[in-house]
Amino acid sequence: MTTSLTSRFPTPAPGELVAQLVPPPRFQQARLDNYIPDPDYPSQEAAKQSLQQFASRLTAQPSSSRGGLLSMFGRKKGPAAAHGLYLDGGFGVGKTHLLTALFHIAPGRPLYGTFVEYTNLIGVLGFTRAVEEFSTASVLCIDEFELDDVGDTLLMTRMIRELSDRGVPVVATSNTLPDALGEGRFAAQDFLREIQAMADRFDVLRIDGLDYREKDRIDDPPQLADDQVRSGARGDRVSLDDFEPLAEHLREVHPSRYGAMIDGIERCHIVGMEQVSEHNRGLRLVVLIDRLYDREVPVALSGVRVPELFTEDLLNSGYRKKYLRCLSRLGALQADGARALV
Structure with a gap:
């Protein structure tokens, strides 16, 4: 049965947090x-x-x-x-x-x-x-x-x-x-x-160098409709969330626990992505995408296109590099999610 990230409130004990100070799955073979x-x-x-x-x-x-x-x-x-x-x-x-x-x-x-x-x-x-x-x-x-x-x-x-x-x-x-x-x-x-x-x-x-993720990315990943994202969300290890409730849920969970929140998820589905114009919401989303990327979790999206996720004000702010890293990583995860559904 499909799960929802908004239903998860992980509370790892201090000992668990210390034990987790190891590289994430994406880099286990690095x-x-x-x-x-x-x-x-x-x-x-x-x-x-x-x-x-x-x-x-x-x-x-x-x-x-x-x-x-x-x-x-x-x-x-x-x-x-x-x-x-x-x-x-x-x-x-x-x-x-x-x-x-x-x-x-x-x-x-x-x-x-x-x-x-x-x-x-x-x-x-x-x-x-x-x-x-x-x-x-x-x-x-x-x-x-x-x-x-x-x-x-x-x-x-x-x-x-x-x-x-x-x-x-x-x-x-x-x-x-x-x-x-x-x-x-x-x-x-x-x-x-x-x-x-x-x-x-x-x-x-x-x-120095170029973003290596650009080499494997679909130039223009298929833009999925809401019903495609919803209908493709099948299985115990697949999550399905609407963007607005998910963004609000991220306010309630400390960013350090986002990794625990997505543990066991093999594909993440988010419906109705909206452009983000506020820093706190944007930075929480950056951390979530980082943890999804670390764990190699494909992301199927509908709504705003990834390059347009953050407003120009955010992209021109002091957090510019964080937002650009997020777009790079989310673009790669979106390509993986699109391949799984199309």
Whole structure:
């Protein structure tokens, strides 16, 4: 029987959230060996080599270096501050592939999550307990790093500094250089010292290139009618929702739980997609599409065309890169959904 996402209110326990700090299904097989750099963009090969060298240093590092060394006075000496990597580039150039490839070859206990998953977990565990939990990691991988508000800025910059001071390197991906985080969304200049202190913990790898998803996309996916989307929604693992109730439901579920909300869904059907003109609604939709994309869930849509989903005001705002990434990913998922029904 078809299910509805609006009927799902997941409440994972803190332990479950920590256990879920692993790469999503789409990237379970991502390795450096199967990352194929575009020869037209040498920065891709350079980034691949840098990740390999970084992983080699992690493997060669003695385990004792993270726990502290005995000094000549018999006291424990803390590890040197760790220096991480920051993968900067446009969407679709393989940053997440490289990040998850690092996770798979890192020694010890690597952790992987999106920015929103980490911030939520800190909220659930409390800052001190979260830092203690993360400090046992061999490397902390943060995908889709972005600072959308002042609170997140202070939280994440402090966490990165504390983990770095404990010898835990952080590797992050983003569409924005670390010293430009927050631009266009809040008064970043008021927090420049905090942002710069965080940026100093990274070596930046710029990755250029084209969106690889464009290669496999249907140029103009069939525009499905409402009845096609509804009639195609058959099966226990298929969801069917009208867009407006779904958009309202996303207000009631914390974005960090969107992944749990769609667990077990193999195809998502949404009827009556409407253009989005308000940031809060738009950003919640961005997170939902990210989680659907992570889990390789095709999406069958009716209503507004994907390129027209967000208004020009949203696309020209400080969140522009997030919205463009969402359109890229949703276009790929829509193509998969259209193939399933047409």
